[in-house]
Amino acid sequence: MAVSHRAPGAGAVRRTPSRSPRFVALGDSLTEGVGDRVGDHWRGWAALLASGIGCGDAPAVFRNLAVSGALTRDVAERQTPEALAFEPDIAAVLVGVNDTLRRTFDIEDMARQLDAVCKQLVARGTVLLTACLPDPGSMLGLPVxxxxxxxxxxxxxxxxxxxxxxxxxxxxxxxxxxxWVADRSMWSADRLHPGERGHRMIARRFHELLAERGLAHGTAPGGEPEQSPPSRTASVLWLATAGTAWVARRCTDLLPQLMRLAGAEVRHWARGTSARLDLSAEHALSAALAAVSLDGPLARMGE
Structure with missing residues (x-):
């Protein structure tokens, strides 16, 4: 997993461990902790990271507002007001995959919503944690x-x-x-969420970068799982029951449109004009970045 070192922004000030840092997590099932079950609840990378942000006499005060199935609009309208009221020093904002699984996907609207979330948090001095994520099609091994x-x-x-x-x-x-995507040991049975090892990897990487900024004063979470991984039989059973239902709930309104999109893919491939679909996506991205006054290189469509 690559690590990106960003120049400090408005909220990237060095804090001392004289008081308990406040850490809030916003997002969807990834940040809720799906794939890393401890007892009867999900734990996840954000909770693992929280334990390493503070120190012994000033442990981090942590709140996880992430909800499975959340869209960027849900984060903006429901989670962000609660996060702001919490007055966090650090806020994780990881969202977007569920947006891609909706018939109503609109990259410009998503960009506006996410920009508003980031702007409000940074305006009060909060340091943001973000991540780019793998696409669900490749994770599930769908036909091209x-x-x-x-x-x-x-x-x-x-x-x-x-x-x-x-x-x-x-x-x-x-x-x-x-x-990262190809390492099967990082992923849970559903192939969409990290398993415990994957959640620990995300937490350790974020801890490393926060420590460099003087924002993590505790010990980084361990990299090796503490829970026994589910058996192959249990994994297959989960996929056949809860896993299938999970995917179905998120894709129901997309499936008819996705079939039409797949048909367009096949037609353009047969005609040798697939580049037109890529160009259309790049134009939509350019409009989205312009909508939030950003000049983003189109080359990043390939990252």
């Missing part, structure tokens, strides 16, 4: 005609996240790297 439309959407989301991370001096992780 189905996977390519989702990949274009996620690349556009990642490009917006990169641009906003630069603007607001965020601590940013590249979690869409091929090596």
């Amino acid at each position: 005609p189905l996977a390519r439309p989702l990949a274009r959407r996620q690349r556009a989301v990642n490009a917006v996240v990169h641009a906003l991370s630069d603007r607001y001096g965020a601590v940013h992780l590249h979690t869409a790297d091929a090596a």
Whole structure:
């Protein structure tokens, strides 16, 4: 997993461990902790990171507002007001994958919503944590005609996240790297969420960058899982029941449109005009970045 070192932004001030730092996590199921079950609840990378931000006499005060299935609009309208009221020193904002699984996906609207979230948090001196994420089509191993439309959407989301991370001096992780995606030991049975090892890796990478800024004073979380991984039988059973239901709930309104998009992929491939679909996606991204007054290079569509 690549680590991006961003120049400090408005909120990137060095803090001392004289008081307990306040850390809030916003987002969807990834940040809620799905894939890292401890007892009867999800833990996840944000909770693991929280334990290493503060120190013994001033442990971090942590709140996880992330909710499975959340869209960028949900983060902006529901989670952000609560996060601001918490007055955080550090805020994780990881969202966007669920947006790509909706029929109503609009990269410009998503960019406006995410920009508003970042702007409000940074305005009060909060340090942002962000990450670009792998596309669900490749994670699920979908056929190419189905996977390519989702990949274009996620690349556009990642490009917006990169641009906003630069603007607001965020601590940013590249979690869409091929090596990270291909390492099966990092992922849970559903192939969409990290397992315990993956959540620990994300927490350790963020801790490393926060420590460099003088914002993490505790010990980094360990990298090795403490829970026994689910058996192959248990994993298959989960995929056949809860996992299938999870995917279905998030893709129901997308499936008819996705089939049409897949048909367009096949037609353009047969005609040798697939580049037109990529160009259309790049134009939409350019309009989205312009809408939030950002000059983002189109080359980032490929990251």
